[in-house]
Amino acid sequence: MKKSILNMKSLDIYLSSLSKEKVNQIINFQESDDSPNLNLLSFDVYLQNFHQIRNQISRNNDILTVKNMSKKYNWSNDLDSIFKNNSFEALVLTDLSKRIVWVNTGFSEMTxxxxxxxxxxxxxxxxxxxxxxxxxxxxQQKLLLGTPFKEVIINHKKDKSTYKCEISIFPLKNNFTTHFLALEKIAL
Incomplete structure (x- = not known):
């Protein structure tokens, strides 16, 4: 039952992307005894693309959130360059006392x-x-220097399993450092 509901939702999404003419052609399609059995495998391809689009939207929203905080704190960092040149799965923003003030959904998925x-x-x-x-x-030493750096650390997830985490840390500054932004991903 769940699979058929998912297939119906997928069909709705697919049909909503088509022109009225194409939808009518599909709706008015009449199968004859000699017509081939056509499985709708295109939905798998569409769903893969959908997940890529969803991930890109999520990434863009995360970047936008950090940029909005940048306006609030008047950071002078080139955030466009940071995000263009560094991949991430998780984002962690801390204050100067290294207390977490914001994390993205990727952080929850990772940890x-x-x-x-x-x-x-x-x-x-x-x-x-x-x-x-x-x-x-x-x-700790690199944080005191106040310059961006990369490091790999072994962290522990909530379920107690370990993972190698590559962190790229950027001190965020206006006249002085106010926060640290960590871009994190699973290290291979």
């Missing part, structure tokens, strides 16, 4: 933690027994 849970915590809650002390020290 298993809700946005609400992450707010006002430091990213240290993702660290655990497999997290290297040397890596943590390097990150």
């Amino acid at each position: 298993g933690y809700s946005k609400k849970f992450a707010i006002n915590k430091t990213p240290r809650f993702l660290q655990g027994s497999h997290t290297s002390q040397e890596t943590k020290k390097r990150i």
Whole structure:
């Protein structure tokens, strides 16, 4: 039953993208005994494209959210360049005390933690027994320098499994640093 509902929704989406003439041709199609059985495999292709479009919209919304915060805090960083030159699955924005003030949905998908849970915590809650002390020290030292950097750290998901996280951290500045933006992705 669920599959047929999904197929009907897919059909609705597909049909809404067609011209009236094409829709009428499909609706008025009459199958004869000698006509081939046509499976609608095109929906799989359409759905793949739909997911790509949805992911791009989500990414654009995340970037827009950060740009709106940039206006609020008068950051002088070239955010267009940052996002153009760095891929990400998750975004984490922290204040100077390294408390999380915002995360995107990708953060929840990557870690298993809700946005609400992450707010006002430091990213240290993702660290655990497999997290290297040397890596943590390097990150702390680089944060103090106030320049962008990349690092790979082993973090822990909510389910306690580990993952290698590549983080690109950018100090966000007006006259001085006010926040840190981390672009994160699973390291291979």
